[in-house]
Amino acid sequence: MIPIRDNLMSRTTPIITWTLVVLNAVLYFWDRMGGWFGPGLVFADLQMRPIEVVSGLTGGDRFGLVTVFTSMFLHGTLWHLIGNLIFLTAFGQAVEAALGPVRYTLYYLFWGVCAAAAHILMGPTSDIPTLGASGAIGGVLGCYFLLFPGSQVQFMVPPVFFFTFVVRAWVLLGFWFLWQILFPQEGVANWAHAGGFLAGMVTVLILGGRERVLRGRPTTEDDDFDV
Numbered sequence: 001m002i003p004i005r006d007n008l009m010s011r012t013t014p015i016i017t018w019t020l021v022v023l024n025a026v027l028y029f030w031d032r033m034g035g036w037f038g039p040g041l042v043f044a045d046l047q048m049r050p051i052e053v054v055s056g057l058t059g060g061d062r063f064g065l066v067t068v069f070t071s072m073f074l075h076g077t078l079w080h081l082i083g084n085l086i087f088l089t090a091f092g093q094a095v096e097a098a099l100g101p102v103r104y105t106l107y108y109l110f111w112g113v114c115a116a117a118a119h120i121l122m123g124p125t126s127d128i129p130t131l132g133a134s135g136a137i138g139g140v141l142g143c144y145f146l147l148f149p150g151s152q153v154q155f156m157v158p159p160v161f162f163f164t165f166v167v168r169a170w171v172l173l174g175f176w177f178l179w180q181i182l183f184p185q186e187g188v189a190n191w192a193h194a195g196g197f198l199a200g201m202v203t204v205l206i207l208g209g210r211e212r213v214l215r216g217r218p219t220t221e222d223d224d225f226d227v
Contacts, residue, residue: 001172002083003090004164007152010097016105017092021085024133027073028081036078040131046070047129050120072112074131084133090153091144092137098147098217111139111199118195135192138180142200145173147210173197 031040040047048071052064075081096104115135149170156164177197184190207213 001176002086002156002158003172004154004156005090006094006148006154006169008094008148010093012097014093014096016101016108017088017096020092020108020133021089024073024075024081024085028075028078031074040074040076043070043074047074047131048116049129050124050126052127053116053120054124068113068116069109071116071129071131072109072133072136075133076131080132084137088133088137088140092140094148094151095140095143098213099143107143107200107203108136108139111142111196111203112136114139114199115189115192115196118198119189119192122191130189130192132189135189135196138193138196139200139203141173141176142197142202143204144200145170145177145197146201146204147213 027043029035031042031044032038033041046067048067049064052061053068054064056062056064075084099107112133112135115138116130119130119135149168151169152166153169153172154164154166155172177194180190180194180197204210204213
């Protein structure tokens with residue numbers, strides 16, 4: 001599923017969301033010294049390895065703890081990057097408008113850490129490098145799931161790119177979350193995705209729930225949503 005857009009409108013500019021998009025893209029190409037494909041070279045040592053993070057927590061080399069943050073801005077392939085940025089732009093703008101740019105930035109990092117923690121918990125001795133923004137973006141999705149469950153989301157399903165569909169956000173995101181749990185994929189940090197999603201939901205609850213978070217926020221539905 002590839003989300004295209006939702007029917008929400010905001011009177012604010014999603015500065016942080018677009019900054020994250022640009023930052024992730026710049027770091028991807030910088031990591032490959034301007035190339036489009038191939039392994040990362042410049043920041044290879046900044047990828048997270050669960051066993052190194054556990055070692056840092058138990059008195060070993062603490063550099064592993066730094067990679068919890070750095071890894072969420074790195075990507076393994078161009079398609080990995082594109083997929084993450086599509087989801088970030090589709091859902092991040094409304095969440096940023098709801099939380100405000102400062103809180104959104106802090107929670108984005110927090111969701112990334114929670115996603116890393118979930119991944120490490122499921123495989124603390126793993127030496128396989130982990131990278132990508134999908135855990136933090138999972139937090140964006142979980143937050144959106146509770147804040148805007150009834151919004152309409154236009155999406156397409158590969159390889160049928162000529163047809164688009166519209167569903168309520170709770171259906172699309174609920175399916176996405178269940179897919180991470182019930183159909184884990186080899187080489188994909190599904191538990192990081194699920195952990196980030198749950199962290200996003202918990203964030204809304206900690207902030208007092210949907211009505212309190214959205215009170216006074218400039219987000220409305222687009223009556224001319226054209227599909």
